[in-house]
Amino acid sequence: MAMTMALFLAGWLLAWVGPAAAQLDERKLVDLTYPFDERTVYWPTNKPFQWEKTDWGMTAGGYWYASANFATSEHGGTHIDAPIHFGKGRSTVDEIPVQRLVRPAAVVDVTQAVVRDRDYRLTVEDLKAWETRHGRIPNGAIVLMYTGWGRYWPDKVRYLGSETPGDPKTLHFPGFSKEAAAFLVKERTIDGVGIDTPSIDHGPSRDFVVHQILNGADLYGLENVANLDKLPPKGATLIALPMKIRGGTGGPVRIIALLP
Amino acid sequence: MAMTMALFLAGWLLAWVGPAAAQLDERKLVDLTYPFDERTVYWPTNKPFQWEKTDWGMTAGGYWYASANFATSEHGGTHIDAPIHFGKGRSTVDEIPVQRLVRPAAVVDVTQAVVRDRDYRLTVEDLKAWETRHGRIPNGAIVLMYTGWGRYWPDKVRYLGSETPGDPKTLHFPGFSKEAAAFLVKERTIDGVGIDTPSIDHGPSRDFVVHQILNGADLYGLENVANLDKLPPKGATLIALPMKIRGGTGGPVRIIALLP
Numbered sequence: 001m002a003m004t005m006a007l008f009l010a011g012w013l014l015a016w017v018g019p020a021a022a023q024l025d026e027r028k029l030v031d032l033t034y035p036f037d038e039r040t041v042y043w044p045t046n047k048p049f050q051w052e053k054t055d056w057g058m059t060a061g062g063y064w065y066a067s068a069n070f071a072t073s074e075h076g077g078t079h080i081d082a083p084i085h086f087g088k089g090r091s092t093v094d095e096i097p098v099q100r101l102v103r104p105a106a107v108v109d110v111t112q113a114v115v116r117d118r119d120y121r122l123t124v125e126d127l128k129a130w131e132t133r134h135g136r137i138p139n140g141a142i143v144l145m146y147t148g149w150g151r152y153w154p155d156k157v158r159y160l161g162s163e164t165p166g167d168p169k170t171l172h173f174p175g176f177s178k179e180a181a182a183f184l185v186k187e188r189t190i191d192g193v194g195i196d197t198p199s200i201d202h203g204p205s206r207d208f209v210v211h212q213i214l215n216g217a218d219l220y221g222l223e224n225v226a227n228l229d230k231l232p233p234k235g236a237t238l239i240a241l242p243m244k245i246r247g248g249t250g251g252p253v254r255i256i257a258l259l260p
Numbered sequence: 261m262a263m264t265m266a267l268f269l270a271g272w273l274l275a276w277v278g279p280a281a282a283q284l285d286e287r288k289l290v291d292l293t294y295p296f297d298e299r300t301v302y303w304p305t306n307k308p309f310q311w312e313k314t315d316w317g318m319t320a321g322g323y324w325y326a327s328a329n330f331a332t333s334e335h336g337g338t339h340i341d342a343p344i345h346f347g348k349g350r351s352t353v354d355e356i357p358v359q360r361l362v363r364p365a366a367v368v369d370v371t372q373a374v375v376r377d378r379d380y381r382l383t384v385e386d387l388k389a390w391e392t393r394h395g396r397i398p399n400g401a402i403v404l405m406y407t408g409w410g411r412y413w414p415d416k417v418r419y420l421g422s423e424t425p426g427d428p429k430t431l432h433f434p435g436f437s438k439e440a441a442a443f444l445v446k447e448r449t450i451d452g453v454g455i456d457t458p459s460i461d462h463g464p465s466r467d468f469v470v471h472q473i474l475n476g477a478d479l480y481g482l483e484n485v486a487n488l489d490k491l492p493p494k495g496a497t498l499i500a501l502p503m504k505i506r507g508g509t510g511g512p513v514r515i516i517a518l519l520p
């Protein structure tokens with residue numbers, strides 16, 4: 001019996017130390033964020049990132065001092081669309097509780113489909129195929145659409161899919177379908193979605209219906225997410241922490257993943 | 261033997277499911293970030309937070325759309341000082357690996373000392389007293405100085421400790437001492453420090469020597485950290501994710517803690 005108890009305790013300890021260490025295992029952290037600079041891709045109609053040094057050198061006091069100001073739209077680079085962006089009366093970015101920003105990632109790979117159609121929209125069937133392999137989309141999940149578009153970043157012509165990337169009526173890149181958005185809102189319990197393109201609606205969209213449906217249901221969107229090729233389909237934990245702008249419709253977000 | 265193995269497995273499963281669930285236990289997440297708005301406290305010489313709606317209402321297309329722009333210094337509100345801020349040639353904010361931003365928190369409570377002296381500087385003895393109670397400061401720790409200053413936020417007169425809060429020569433609030441900064445750099449292996457006041461140097465500082473020492477050693481600082489009263493002295497994991505500004509000297513940071 002003593003040996004039995006010893007084995008029980010050994011099992012407990014072995015298992016406990018494993019995950020506790022993994023939680024802080026730095027080899028398991030991946031940065032899913034593009035830097036903000038003059039090349040950062042913005043929606044064509046939005047104010048791009050501007051950065052200006054205010055101090056940069058030795059002071060009269062004999063020490064080094066460097067500082068800068070910046071200005072930007074809430075929507076550009078790796079950013080979050082808060083529910084209020086397309087959802088009247090819905091949550092602003094500071095109203096999203098941090099509990100909803102640390103969530104399991106469900107990564108749906110559509111890299112093959114977008115080779116055939118650069119305006120591809122993720123279907124309900126794509127979601128169900130993921131579930132057949134990996135089980136039901138977890139409650140509270142962030143559903144990430146992995147298109148492979150990251151290989152075009154930050155080339156605006158290729159990433160926005162247009163020879164005239166400044167004209168929003170000419171864009172081509174993949175996104176979610178209206179039906180998939182409605183399925184996620186009605187048939188599953190998720191907290192948000194994300195994508196490695198400029199928008200959760202595909203390039204040709206004029207009514208941004210996916211934004212309307214998801215934001216309208218008080219869900220958030222993550223756009224221009226980097227390094228989605230580094231994530232497994234299931235098992236990663238996403239930590240997506242946006243700048244806490246009071247009343248903001250979105251904003252810069254730093255996204256990391258903790259791999260399983 | 262079969263029962264022994266069954267108990268071993270039961271122990272393993274019980275322990276494994278516990279921490280795995282705890283890692284995502286939303287009751288254990290705390291937000292340590294103040295919102296950015298017109299009341300956010302900035303260093304008196306820095307450009308404050310400016311925010312402007314660009315769209316806010318129903319569009320011609322019949323759907324709701326809201327968006328905004330903002331402009332700010334890299335140093336205000338809950339923000340990070342990247343090592344280059346006071347350390348010539350040291351890391352910019354985008355160069356800090358995410359591995360160094362997910363770290364154990366060591367919280368040093370000096371709330372009693374600051375009642376007697378609002379310009380109190382945390383001493384080497386304060387750090388050693390913490391170690392006597394809680395063990396050696398962990399490698400890779402973020403050392404947080406908890407002064408209780410959060411109760412004054414965002415009252416600029418009280419938080420900056422001056423009837424003339426726009427004049428940086430008149431400020432009064434606690435910070436780290438030069439000796440404590442040198443001790444942390446030379447005698448311990450940490451990744452950064454943080455504080456619930458406007459600066460890791462106390463209000464009367466003119467040479468910002470604590471910034472010089474810590475940034476000079478390629479360590480970062482977190483300033484205006486909120487809700488430090490919610491953290492235990494030891495055992496919390498800090499996740500401090502700054503906006504990824506290329507070449508930035510710092511920037512807005514969203515900080516959360518995972519309680520033990």
